[in-house]
Amino acid sequence: MQSSVNEERQATAAPATSASLPPAIELKGISKAFGPVQANKDITISVAKGAIHGIVGENGAGKSTLMSILYGFYKADEGEIRIDGKLTPIPDSQAAIRAGIGMVHQHFKLVENFTVLENVVLGAEDGQRLTPSLSKARKSLTQLAKEYELDVDPDALIHDLSVGHQQRVEILKALYRKAEILILDEPTGVLTPAEADHLFRILRNLKNEGKTILLITHKLREIMDVTDSVSVMRRGEMKGTIPTSSTSPEDLAERMVGRKVLLQVDKTAAQPKENILDIQNLEVIDSAGVRRLKGIDLNIRAGEILGIAGVSGNGQSELMEVLGGYRKGTGSVKLNGQELDLTGKHSDGQSRRHRGIAHVPEDRHREGLILEFAAWENTAFGYHNEPEYNGKILMDNATIRKTCAEHMEQFDVRPPNPALHARNFSGGNQQKIVLAREISRNPDLLLIGQPTRGVDVGAIEFIHQQIIELRDQGKAILLVSVELEEILSLSDRIAVMFDGQIMGERHPETTNEKELGLLMAGMNTATSGGTA
Amino acid sequence: MQKLPKWADIVLIPLINLLLAFLVSGLVILAIGKDPIVAIQTMIDGAFGSTTGLGYTLYYATNFMFTGLAVSVAFQARIFNIGGEGQALLGGLGVALVCLSIDWPHWLVALPAAAIGGAVFGAAWAFIPAYLQAKRGSHIVITTIMFNFIAASLIGFLLADLLKVPGSMDPATANFPPGAHLPTFNDIFALFGLDVFKHAPVNVSFFVALFCAFGFWVLIWHTRLGFAMRAFGQSERGAQYAGISPLKITVIAMLISGALAGMMAINNVMGESERLILNATEGAGFIGIAVALMGRSHPIGVILASILFGFLYQGGAELSLWEGIPRELVTVIQGLVILFTGALDGMVRRPLENLFLILRKPTKNGAV
Structure with missing residues (x-):
């Protein structure tokens, strides 16, 4: 089914050639380990040109690592990257930009006290003198704004802009650097629903111009709304790529977690009192x-x-x-x-x-x-002056350790090791430690x-x-x-x-x-x- | 995921750093036409070869333990107390005033009184920058550095004008009364009929320093104050969430730090010179920063690093005495040790971390 979709798209994108167009991004056998942690295991993925492709997975599934490899922040231990069919090593982000890849980070990388224009030009100046670069950027910004509904005042200071507009500046930065492939990491986390809708309109416009978009998100609704195809990652592995039209949020959640998940919360009506x-x-x-x-x-x-x-x-x-x-x-x-x-x-x-x-x-x-404290120390955090955690002078560390072990059992914290530093637990287990406390x-x-x-x-x-x-x-x-x-x-x-x-x-x-x-x-x- | 096993972090890395420092020092000595092997032999021999040499090494180490613990205790709350030198100078004033105040009957009485005197003066000198930082946001690194100069000038003025023995040309206080003389190691071992540590200034303050190191450990890892200090050091916002007052912790940590630095004076002022002289600290306050860095702000580490720097001081003195290697070059060697153990730590750490990561490569199915 996916191949037929691809064929259609390729037919419209390149009517003159009979040979099928190579995919915009092709990752083959990508592996990356951080010590004993295998963040990416033999990942193979191919994204057609002009598609919006979603990547979903739980925290720590390896999405960010994979994107960091594609954008040149990390070097893969194994595997190869092909852009438009050409083998393209990406040792750093400069190489990624040269290969036509742009990234919109979850936390924007903008200089707050610079104007929009200055931010767009920053790092892409043509020479020692700034004025020609700025006027060139101004022209192309106006052009891009018209084309993609990306209007922002080029002379506004970043810290005066709303979050939604700041994000547009990030997209403009990538487009100004001639990005053909755009990676967006959790782009809607800071947006209102209306702003998110606007972003999706921009993404569709970009797609219609033949740009390829990789969308990383944990919001399954967005995946359903805007993507053409979606890849699911779990524990560093690629669990398959499916056309969005043939899946559902429930199905995606199950693939992400590996078991059936209740997306709806089961609760009775509240009985509010005083x-x-x-x-x-x-x-x-x-x-x-x-x-x-x-x-x-x-x-x-x-x-x-x-x-x-x-x-x-x-x-x-x-x-x-x-x-x-x-x-x-x-x-x-x-x-x-x-x-x-x-x-x-x-x-x-x-x-x-x-x-x-x-x-x-x-x-x-x-x-x-x-984060640098052991789990048991975090159990006492904020309650370290409580009498049950203290003797006359010294803290009763044994009691705190015991309490922590009990919390871990009740809340199913994994691994149930009170001596482990908080930093070394996954997000969910960290939250359980706080919640239990x-x-x-x-x-x-x-x-x-x-x-x-x-x-x-x-x-x-x-x-x-x-x-x-x-x-x-x-x-x-x-x-x-x-x-x-x-x-x-x-x-x-x-x-x-x-x-x-x-x-x-x-x-x-x-x-x-x-x-x-x-x-x-x-x-x-x-x-x-x-x-x- | 710990990047390095603990033993590599606290033993292997400092050791490699030290080796590198000595290697470069060797090259420097070679460059001025001396034999580095002979030089290191002279240093070791001078610092550990005799009980007198060892006595000097431990005497210096005692100074560094006090100042090293002082810097470490503030650093547990991530406060950079660069003012150990000034606080130790003021501690000297406190010790001198206590020792000269009455005719002390016995050193066992005089020592606690003098220690309190030094601690109070050192803490008071640390309080001002601490308060300025906590209340006014004046950067404590800047203020403590400035307070070092102010302390030196203040002590100079007091010694030259007010505390000087009338008629004397020497800017120093009168000698302390005999009841305030601390027993040296030589005195202590004489009780057992041993004639060791002859003429060496090492004295009972050494044990006070060890006791302080133990107290440091208890305070930081076994009391709620230590808990609050460490929490504040790791995350100021977190501390506020937990109801820990930044103002209180900053001031308390600096008071303890200043008190420890001030207590150094029982070693150099009360134990050695037995009167207050100009520049009594001889830079020990600054060495304390290097000691704390190298000792990773842990009492055991501080003790070991103090002994190392005691060795460098004493061995270095021997080097200039016997080998004709200029005193300045000895300072260069000390500087190299500080550079490699403190500032260039990452140079060794990162490759070593990578090495350990490679050694621990998972099997193919080793998922998280």
């Missing part, structure tokens, strides 16, 4: 004087999950940090009817924990865990940010179940996630944040991604509080 958290007119002004929270009003009841939807950077992190005790704010926050100290002596993480707030932070690498303290309120970011599909299921179970025990849960699907499937109520404000509250049964997407973009169509 108010646990009551936030009124919460304001946060950051050190630069910018108002990050502009009068937030929220409440969460016992036995209820309140989901906060929104594009990252709209105040969700600040909200979590104020509640977690490590950012100062003004306004009123009541927990079980009693005021929390937002600025004074008791506005720190330790005091919050004593008040019954547990916090699984958004960034487990920089906050939730100390926070849940085990029997909190009244759990703050949980991006619970499944960078977590493998198998562990997502487990973590979601834990959150639902906690809710059913009568805890109040504040969930922040940029994954709309996660918000929709877990929350009992959804509040949408935009620019430090709550744009409105919805119920998951009566709303949809489109409506939430509009709210996330700051457009309040319906009267707030009502259901659409």
Whole structure:
């Protein structure tokens, strides 16, 4: 079936030649090991010219390694790369650019205080004098903008642009360097649904011009929407390439994990009871004087999950940090009817924990865990002053080790080795260590940010179940996630944040991604509080 | 995935670094027309060949243990205390003031009092940069360096104007009373009828230093303060999440660091010169940085590195004395050791890591 698709495309792309066109990218027998870790094992993949090809796989499946090899960051131990049928060794990214490959990284590589134009030219200047390069770039930027709906103001500074526009600059950079093949690594992670739609339109335009696009994502919906074919990777191996038209999200998930996966969360209706958290007119002004929270009003009841939807950077992190005790704010926050100290002596993480707030932070690498600490030390992290972990003077390391081993058993952490450094666990297992630590303290309120970011599909299921179970025990849960699907499937109520404000509250049964997407973009169509 | 086995990290790499340093030093000695083999023999002989030589080596090592631990303890919280020199100078003032304050009945009383005096003065000198960093964001590397100069000037002024013995031309305090004299190794072994460590300045402070190293280990790996310090050192945001106050940790870590540096004075001021003189520290505060680097901020490593640098100091002195190799060249050799063990660590580390990766190549089906 795939071959017939290819033939069709080739027929339109090259009507003059009868011989079939070589594929744009051909990787043969690529292997790459990092010590005993075999990141890529004998990977063979071929992508037709002018196709949008998706690559899916869990974290650590080897997608990024494979793309890094293609872009010249790593050198493969074995195997060969062919571009347009020609054997092309790619020792560094300069060689990749020469071979017509462009990459849009997950974390943009832009100079914040340069203009769009300067960023596009950076590294591709024609000579010592900048002016001719800039005017040349300006011309071709205007051209590209028209061709592909890629309009950005060439004289705008990067830090004034929205994330969606910054991403366009990254694409423009690649196109300006004459990229014929574009690799996008998790491009929609930071976009609103509308921005993501725009990106996909751009990608389709690029495809129509004969560009080849490799899309790495973990969002199966996107794969279904935009790609022509998709390759599944698992544990460093290529588990096959299939035309997108002949697969489904469930099928892809099963291929990624190797077993049947529940994509829908199984839960009963919430039984909310008394108010646990009551936030009124919460304001946060950051050190630069910018108002990050502009009068937030929220409440969460016992036995209820309140989901906060929104594009990252709209105040969700600040909200979590104020509640977690490590950012100062003004306004009123009541927990079980009693005021929390937002600025004074008791506005720190330790005091919050004593008040019954547990916090699984958004960034487990920089906050939730100390990566260089052993797993057992992380079990005490944040609770290291608690009496049960301490003797009179010394810490009771034996008890902490034992507690960690218990957590690992309850939460199925693998490998169940408390002495291993946190860095050496996979994303899902790291998250389980954090979650176990926070849940085990029997909190009244759990703050949980991006619970499944960078977590493998198998562990997502487990973590979601834990959150639902906690809710059913009568805890109040504040969930922040940029994954709309996660918000929709877990929350009992959804509040949408935009620019430090709550744009409105919805119920998951009566709303949809489109409506939430509009709210996330700051457009309040319906009267707030009502259901659409 | 650990890149290197632990033994390679803490034993093999420093050893290779050291060998490289000595190799280059040998070439330098060769270049000025001397025999490197004879030179190394002279150094080893001078530093370890007699109990007197060994006594000097251990005396220097004691200084470096204090300053090395001082730098290490701050570094556990990822604070670069470059001010060990100034804190040790001020520690000397504290020790001198305590020793001269009364006619001490016995050294067993005088030693703890003097140690506290040195620690308090050293800690106080470290407090100012710590507070400035935590509260005002003044970079602690810059402020501690500046405080070294201020300390030197301050001590110079005090010795020349206020603490000098009236009528004397020597900018130094009066000699300490006999009750404040610390027993040297020579005195201690004399109790057993042994006449060793003759004329060597090594004294009971050596054991105080070892005790401090043990205390360091307990503090860092077995108390909640040590836990908080290490957590803060690894991730400041993480520490804030956990409710650890950056201000508190920065100040406490620097106070402990300054106290350790200040305590060095019980060795050089109280134990050796028995009065406060100009430039009493002889750069030991700076050597402490190299010692901490080489010892990977671990007490065992610091002890070993201190003895190595004690050897370099004592052996180097012998070298200039007997072989006519200029004193400056000895400094060059010390510099090379610091360069190879500290700054050029990655030069050896990376190839070695790759080598270990190759050695541990998985079998074909060895997935993660």
